[in-house]
Amino acid sequence: MSFVEIKGQQIELDEDGFIVEPDLWSTDIAEYFAKEEEVEELTEQHWKIINYLKDYFKQFGIAPMVRKVCKDNNVSMQELYALFPTGPAKGACKIAGLPKPTGCV
Amino acid sequence: MSFVEIKGQQIELDEDGFIVEPDLWSTDIAEYFAKEEEVEELTEQHWKIINYLKDYFKQFGIAPMVRKVCKDNNVSMQELYALFPTGPAKGACKIAGLPKPTGCV
Amino acid sequence: MARTDFGPPDYKTMLPPVIKRNYGKWLYHEVPQPGVLRHVSETGEELYSVRVASARLVSSEFIRDISDIAEKYCDGFLRFTTRNNVEFLVSDKAKLEPLLKELDEKDYLVGGVGLSISNIVHTQGWIHCKSAVTDASGLTKNIMDTMVDYFTGKKSVPSRCRIAVACCVNMCGACHCSDIAVVGIHRTIPRINHELASKICEIPNTIASCPTGAIRPNPKLKSVEINHEKCMMCGNCTVVCPAIKIMDPENDGVSIWVGGKVSNARSKPMFSRLAIPFIPNNPPFWPEVTDAVKHLVEVWASNARPGERMGEWIGRIGWERFFAIADLPFTDKHLDDFTHANTTFRSTTQFKY
Amino acid sequence: MARTDFGPPDYKTMLPPVIKRNYGKWLYHEVPQPGVLRHVSETGEELYSVRVASARLVSSEFIRDISDIAEKYCDGFLRFTTRNNVEFLVSDKAKLEPLLKELDEKDYLVGGVGLSISNIVHTQGWIHCKSAVTDASGLTKNIMDTMVDYFTGKKSVPSRCRIAVACCVNMCGACHCSDIAVVGIHRTIPRINHELASKICEIPNTIASCPTGAIRPNPKLKSVEINHEKCMMCGNCTVVCPAIKIMDPENDGVSIWVGGKVSNARSKPMFSRLAIPFIPNNPPFWPEVTDAVKHLVEVWASNARPGERMGEWIGRIGWERFFAIADLPFTDKHLDDFTHANTTFRSTTQFKY
């Protein structure tokens, strides 16, 4: 576990750099994570997906399956990786402040 | 289907003499059924079981299993048949105005 | 109050003296001719049992007639078998031939012993059951009319072949373990009379009665709903709730199952398995059914080795070969989809083309 | 951006010329001596493969050492087997003996071919997996130390015997179809850190992860509950939810399973089945485990017929006989209670006392 200061707030991160207290998530934190995950700038397209992930998680208590992300947002896998080069799980979910996906590895 | 008049009310019975509209059940009807089912007089013991059956059905939507009737009312099978000579299903349930038990035959 | 709880008549009062004397002492038996058993005792005494076919559904007249015969040749002793045949118990060998003669004259069919097709175990059907999809007695009559030579021993079979008929999937008999089973089935989804259901349906029992969990409560109507995707038309809910009906004359019919057995002889007991998913109800002759049964018996009889029951034969050659030899279509219906389905999927590259 | 999606090296560039020339043309093979295969081609050419044991977990030094050897005797060509042995591919027969000599000098173990006990397929264990109940490498080392004569061919076995070790019930390998499988198991129920769970638990996934439906939500704590009556200590929930822990050094241990196979040779593939429900973790030697494996191999080797795999032998004699011969207690743990349990119950009066 480690801490980073984002806009004056101490934010705890786990080893993988995921936020430990999802409730503390803010757009500032998203911006911070974005840099870590090789996203130059959070565009509207990025935000659409970030918000989608947050909403989905709120509603269902789980992260959506990648296929669903693509379908519901009308993006291809290629486009998704173009937006989030480190991928939907490590990249997009982290930026959206979701708990670390624990699916299969 | 047939009808009997009980205290001025037309009550519909099925072939087995069970009441068709359980909502119309009344203590008068119970008395009537009791005669049909070889019960001389409805004693306190009878009423205890009749009320138990009605309550159980209300709560669970099914007639209790005979073993449960005995246990919960602290009567033996012998006593139950002594009270209701035509048995708990044909006798007691009919008098209590429950739908005809459809369990296995 | 009337006498109660006194049980059946004491069997000891029903046994012919030869049996009483040799009870537990029988040494071996032979089949001197089709339909006749000769049991020999340690004491040297012998008993001839002559087996005759019965419709099972019989009249007092029949009862009296077999009583007459038993009195004439068996000192009044007779029995029924577990497959509803009648057995005349002859202790006096001299009376055997005359008995057989009289039986023949009276058109009784002698047979069903050993390597034969014995009586069909069947159920109530339209004669008495409210669940009946078809008529078991009618099917039985037609099938046995076709199979009669296998009963009397005119035609031979590699091994016993036990046929069963059940008018619905409750299978009141041992259909699920018969060489050939004919079972009534539905093909459409039950209809619910919600009005009636709200009065007389024991809803929790009805929900629990569904093998596939297709029934859920409909609290608004105080009734239940059926999920069409899940319903397998078994009809079990209709047994529990009188407000649910499933009869559908146009679509109800029968299915045929093969390869079951009960005995532990040689191989283990086996379930009967689906051969023909559907044949329409076609009374009074059900010709498609009798043809199918005849075909199955013939295919088996001409391919199996001596002593091989239907299921043993299929077990040896494989179901894929069975479907080919019997020239039956293999369809999605044959694929199991119930609880243990995946234990029936082939987990080996071993198969025949 | 870096190069992506280019796949593994082209296998064609990794094959010795003799293989390239005879690719798809091999005619037959022989085992001239333990650990050595001689493949002969239609063209008459031949290839000697020399199989040596590997710890699987190896260092760069090892990699370089086998590379040295391959260069010396095999023009630099070598391969690994699907059971993690190393094979030196000798195209020049003259180099075979010198190779074997050097291998012997360097303490490489040659063997694992044909009727032998080959390398153990095993998993990460305490070396790398967070789910590890035990150490797969340590168990493997100990077991193979005991079994080494069966690898090198000094002792013989009736048939192949494939041993597998998995550090948890995920069974990363083919434990579930191995002649002998050693599997790490838990015996106590997971503990939930509700505080943490409320933050990071994907509750629906966690609930779905439980094979027995033992997990239900606890909305008050925003967490989950485990029903002790239903939990079978599989640990699957701990994979899905980091807030659930199941490790319990005092009670964790290993179980032993027997009779599985993968190949379709002769008999169909079979699942391994429970032989010994629990042996405590006892590093570094796990003496009870090595004893048990040794015992199982010896019992099988001295009772099976030539060519009979463990499961084929047990299939022939029956499990009841196996438990008697192997002198293993049969307990409630051996009785299946999962989904298809009732298909394992004996439905015949055929059994041995």
Place this chain on the structure above:
Amino acid sequence: MDVEKKVAATPLLDELEKGDWPSFVTEIKKAAKTSKMAQGLLEQVEASYVEKTGHWKHGGIVGVKGYGGGVVGRYTDDPDRFPDAREFHTMRVNQVPGFFYTSEKLRALADIWDKYGSGLYNMHGSTGDIILLGTTTENLQPCFDALGEIDFDLGGSGGALRTLSCCCGEARCEKSCIDAMDMMYDLTMYYQNEMHRPAWPYKFKIKISGCPNDCAAASARSDMALIGTWRDAIQVNQEEVRKYVADGMNMVQVCRKCPTEALGWDEKNQTLSIKTEDCVRCMHCINVMPKALRIGKERGITVQIGGKAPVVKGAMIGWILVPFMKAEAPYTEIKDLVSRITEFWAEHGKNRERLGELVERLSLATFLEGVGLKPLPQMVSAPRANPYIFWKEEEVVKNG
């Protein structure tokens, strides 16, 4: 019963009077000569044949005093059309063990049934009862009373012990390892209350076969099957074996069918050998050489539980519960076991849950513990393949 009415035409059913096999239609017609109810039945069944559908109503709950079962109530669904089939209840009359009768007894039965019912029977029902087919509510009690006078009691129905049945056993079979008929009779008498006054979650069936040939089909259709067996060596008469061989029996083929290779034929010495420890008592060799081979001498039963038809969880063939137990009158051990099992089931079974389904739901291990039996490898065809083993708290070390 008196009769006047003329039966309507039954052209479809009439077809079924042809053919060689005994005709149920002819039987109904015989009864219809003197029984209105039989006439009613004929009419209704003809209608079913025309319309391809049954005409019986759901349910029916009628009975006799003091009993909760033994009668299956039945009403036509169209009393206007089939007035004579209006009430058509069946009485389940407990058959004589082994289905042995004297003509006298059968005549007495027919006399009563002609008086109070349709004059139609099933000899016998699938469970084993004599099914008296068709009477009115009114006639039930008098009919029962009359039956009592000739010693015929009712069998079981509903959530009760059902009428037992058995093969002819020692009365007429050399293979019987037990006195099946006596056992059936004794248990039936012992469990009269359980049979006549339903108090269980669902039906419970017991069937008895004298040997593993299972001529009562017990393992397939009884919650508890009691199958005769033995535990010592098959008795071999080599002399008689040689006679079979001399008569052309191919011993190689006979031996090949032994499921466990226990059977061997020594061609040179013309001797049959049986490895007793490998014999699983499949009956095969005894069946094909009845004169030469006999069951062993140390006899008893194997108990199987859970056999049943498909409803709800699928059909089951009985599972081994007790590999071997002695079975001698008064069958105390068996009764004790039956009682422990039914008690456990009555306590834990859900409504309409058969024993086999209960065991499947709770697990065999739980059931064994509940009835006080130890797990044995004979109970399974193979041990578990999945690693989902349950451990009890008392089996492990307690942690802080």
Place this chain on the structure above:
Amino acid sequence: MDVEKKVAATPLLDELEKGDWPSFVTEIKKAAKTSKMAQGLLEQVEASYVEKTGHWKHGGIVGVKGYGGGVVGRYTDDPDRFPDAREFHTMRVNQVPGFFYTSEKLRALADIWDKYGSGLYNMHGSTGDIILLGTTTENLQPCFDALGEIDFDLGGSGGALRTLSCCCGEARCEKSCIDAMDMMYDLTMYYQNEMHRPAWPYKFKIKISGCPNDCAAASARSDMALIGTWRDAIQVNQEEVRKYVADGMNMVQVCRKCPTEALGWDEKNQTLSIKTEDCVRCMHCINVMPKALRIGKERGITVQIGGKAPVVKGAMIGWILVPFMKAEAPYTEIKDLVSRITEFWAEHGKNRERLGELVERLSLATFLEGVGLKPLPQMVSAPRANPYIFWKEEEVVKNG
């Protein structure tokens, strides 16, 4: 990597350097001579041996740019105690099909791994990858980049197509009915995206064995097993058969092991016969007489689906989906099938639901319809025994 630190004592692990079998401890120690991470591992594993518990933390999600998998993140649960095991990720490197290598290639790999990682490997992982055991988050990308330069790509992890694996096939085996290695290589190249960017409900494994001996253990541990087979007659060289007999082979015993009695030995004519229509290609006769018998000439694959380990619904051994299909480059038919299957599964599968579990949940019939295949008796060991048949509305007569 440079190294200074002295490793703490590891008395328990040291014991495992004794004995004949190659020692993983010795291997770790070798690496520890130059790698701190290997030292850290040694210390932590020693602690595990003492405490009988693992010390790795849950989870870990790290990777390289552009990929969603291929790396398994790992952290010690006690970084203060085991600082050198703080980050200990493994990289799954796609092995060469058939596990064939040149020493040159292996040395190049070792050089890179010594630079960026612990110098420890699994040769190979259970799925088939080269497992590079232990590196830091920081080193992942450079290591991957370096691997790329010697043509080593990453394999699969997560909800993706996993690294394929296969037996040596035609490269080194006379029994191979297919070019297993080429098939693996071709499919691997074709499905790079599906392997590297997880988009499926769970892992999906494909394994290829050249024949039913299944040396890749494909049917037990792949969602889709492609097994070489043939459909014509086994090629028999009677001459060579006779040699085996002359050398003492007992043909009666050999024939007895044929599961279908397809194999026969004519003692008089010293001829082996095979009833091709009865042969189920169990390999037995070919295995015991490799010089005399050869696989048939009309070759292809059998496709099995659903194989997997126990989680969640229990272990499964692959079920026959396609009894026989041709398997020639460019494997268009196979790719088409893979795509239809994974598409169906991706569409209907739940999170963490393997293909076999999906098929079990939805029914095989539904699945077949979904992927456009016809039911065949070869798919099952037996048809259904329960009467719970589902009928579609379009199959029946519409009612009122």
